[in-house]
Amino acid sequence: MPQSHPRPYGTLAVVGAAALGVVLAACSGGGPAPKASDLSSADRAKVSTGGTLRWALDAEPTTLNTFQADATPDTALLAEAVLPTLFTLDQHADATPDPDYLTGVEQTSQQPQTIVYHLNPKAVWSDGKPLSAADFAAQWQALNGRSSAYWTARTDGYDSISSVSQGAGPHDVKVVFAKPYAAWKGLFTPLYPAAATGTADAFNDGSRTRLAADSGPFTLSGLKDLKALDGAAVTAVRNPHWWGAPAKLDAIAFTPAAPDTRLAALRAGKLDVADLSRAVEDGTPVAQAASVPGTVLHRASAPAFLQLTLNGGSGPLADPDLRRAVAQAVDRTAIAEAVLKPLGLPVLPLGNHLVMADQHGYEDDSSALAPGADNATRHLDAAGWHLAAAPAGDAAHRAPAAAPVRTKDGRPLGLTLLIRTGSAEDVQVAKLLTDQLGRIGVPLRTVTVAGDSFFADHVAAGSFDLALFSWPAAAFPVADELPLYAKPAVQPDGSLNNGQNLSATGTDEVDQLLAKAAAALDPSEAARLTTEADTRIWQEAPSLPLFQRPQLVAVRTGVANAGAFGFTAPHFQDLGFTGH
Template sequence: MNRSANPPVLRAAVALTAGAAMTLTACSSGGGAAGTAGTDIATVSRAGVRDGGTLRWATDELPRTLNAYQADADADTLTIAGATLPAMYRLDGHGSPRADSDFLASADVAQSPRQVVTYHLNPKAKWSDGQAVGAADFVAQWKALNGKNSAFWTARNAGYDRISDVRQGKDAQQVDVTFASPYADWKSLFSPLYPTSVTSDADTFNDGVRTKLPVVAGPFAVEAVDTKKGTVTLDRNKAWWGEPAKLDRIVLTAVPVDKRPAALAAGALDLAEIDPGAVTAVTGTKGLAVRKAPDAAYAQLAINGSTGPLADERIRHAVARAIDRKAIATAVLRPLGLPDEALGNHLVLPSQDGYRDNSSALGTNDVQQAQALLADAGWTRSNAKTGDQAAGGPGRTAASGAVTVVEPAAAVSKAGKQLTMRFVLPADSPTLDDVGTRIASMLSGIGIRTEITKVAGDSYFQDHIASGDFDLALYSWPGTAYPATDDTPIFAKPVPAPDGSLTVAQNYTRVGTDQIDQLLDRAGGELDTSAARDLTSKADARIWAAAGSIPLYQRPGLVALRTTVANAGAFGFQTPDYQNLGFRK
């Protein structure tokens, strides 16, 4: 079950396994067939949902914090925030922000002489301690997140650092937020909104809400975090002013992905995201069903351009041209009955409004052109033997996993060295095994030799991706409603640090250009939606041309659920309406 597609923290790159990128986002009233509105939800009218019950929901692990603005926040942090805290805007099935009327009656935007957003709050909105949700909460959150007070351990300050002032307007329900410079993604701010008791004190912000949220303002409240049982229990919030939650409680339970089908069949779970390989088993079990929709995330091939042959753009283009992205998308998605088109955009996904295919900036799958690019860079067919020295990037560490070598019939070489790519994959993923093998085979067709190394999932990113210890890798990024803000750290040009190292933020491929940075920066400050989309599209075209990241397909969202479960399923970008989750009458 997909969750918040626009998390406020640094977005985490994840392996392409089912449970790795679950980020809970919401159900307004609609469902829709898989692949149309980007959702597949077991939609039931509120009148058709029975009162009471406990929804047992599989999750990856217990959250390390309940503060969504800290670096160690994860998808489950966002799930809990979505059910318990205010959000001014939530996403619909097309990834577009919509005002949440339980908290926000309306918002006005003035653009001159400065951008000023005036929030008109729902007068009924209050915290569980009886205090009204108001300007004081906005002020405290802005000051905690704007980056000026280093005592607050924040993951990032995007947007909040552009605000020059926050204050109460003409009455207690009006909040005026003034920006020092235009900010197109202002709807991403104050979602979630924490109470002043959390954001006005650095110690509480940093450590005080790791396992509890004593004050909430949502249909649910945090009842307990049980580290021994691996559960987080959310109880119905008795102080909630909106339509009351249908469920008595939601119990988030840490269950490994491979054990979820058995737990569902045994009646220990009601709802769980699953791997593609488990679909047949689940659908063959009485009382269970699988909902399918494009997920709010995409799979990509990362090409490390920091050193070695791949520092040459011609080699990166040759690799990209050799890969049949359509064939890969078809292999992964068609058996699931999902749209199997290759992904043509890094910043906007096909189920979102404003999607454009900009892959022509790189070119199409063309083996002959790929071979010509290699030849132009001095790599030609040779009779070099397998044991000859390889010319990859930084040295590999084979001790972390077995190495599988995919040999071409006739390898290309330069100065007596074969062109070899170190392809690093997380272990225990059948989908990755298939995709990685297909890519290696396609590269062998143009004379590139690959060494596939599988490493443990808990060390995959820290020890390999983040450190740059790979030539090629497969991992995914969450989609976002705010690409100019959220995707800038992913594609920004790396800059030298004072100690001589490279500051890459989340640009693990180390490939970027000044033009990409400028286009994303302009998009982030463009208040005209159409103009902002044009700038974002131009930035995406330049990202394609740089050939550091090759999108493959929008990931499948596969959610197994008991057939009695109502208003849950594969949400895609859509934010769940927690008070309507439950069981059919």
């Protein structure tokens, strides 16, 4: 897939943090609440010291640099264990400074926006050097997009920064922004040492297979090169130079195990923590996932959602009236119930494109679309798409009559739906969508496409009417999602550049609202603008968020403080075993 296009959840890199690092209003509405996390929680004092925890990865990471195009969620997981995280997220994605790395942080000015980080004087890299402004400055220079020599997949808010320098003391870092950036709490996480980002060679190649230094409760100091592993576990060991509460475990063996092999590996006692979400999505009965002897299946909402994208750039759905009518006919509650109820999770259709249901600031704005089959029917009729007489059935052969189809100016209406090969869940949702659209006279033909060509050859190329895929949620909503809804730009030759907007439709108003929300430093103003932007997105109908994805994680009995984390990150120093 071209680097300029965004990434689907679970197949390529995790979308980096960027946007409103603020606490917004609580979730609205009186419906069921999402299950934000589900852990095998235990007090640290009850966790034994020692042992190796075997944690399943999808595959051996191809890079240790989370900012590169081929970084994966596994890359991010390793980084969380061995690199500085300046802010930690709770289950609602609220950010607080991590005291192991920051003794404090303050915004000292709004014009220009200025942030001063007070680093923990005890915080050091594994080579003995203290964390310093030099590390921040090198990472900013690598990620601000001003030099094409750095092969970075995104610039996040680093392109909004005008300077990074040492503050008043040796452990102070002063960051000045050229334009307001409300997402500043998502920057410099993970933080890499200057040796890993200070030059293009170090950033592009040096940090792919090894780290010049790390700084966490665990370390990869014994790992010489990822290339030498050849599918073996990536082992992080207790960091002897860690200044905080020491890790309970001796080591974590991050073990490559494809989703379809994990149940067998769990039964054989070869894994202690394994995400089974993909296996269940691909057709493994949840009862099987929940009945592995000696394990507990933890269930929560993932920081991701399933969405239906409508192609507004070409084909029938480029007609905005038709696109909205098709979107109105989708019964998202029925789809959420069919998928989530059997998994033991609350049935909650997602009502926001920008904020997940378990994040503060969530509002269900879906009423702006005026959903419902009756509304869809009225709008189709008004747009000139009328039901044609249905062909009669073949009574002699007892063939049922064909469903009536809508036509306009003699043209019959028919749409295609792209889904991924191997996903039983996609097949289930496709059948529901086919039935729902069929009721209003819109035939839907499902086309199954292999994962390696789904985006590059079809979605990114605009070769689809409807496409079903999962999408990662932004831990700090809005700024990172701006490109996904940005109005396509007109090129000098008159053609359109859709950028990362897969629906190829947008408005100036949505662009302006999202830009203002991303720059709003006042939490209440940011919340108001976010809700207004999402309301306008619903009315434009570029996509439909269906439901927040389930996260199903099997954890071996006796393993403490692991499970379905949702937006939270593992507190790695507290992971371990009880009863040993």
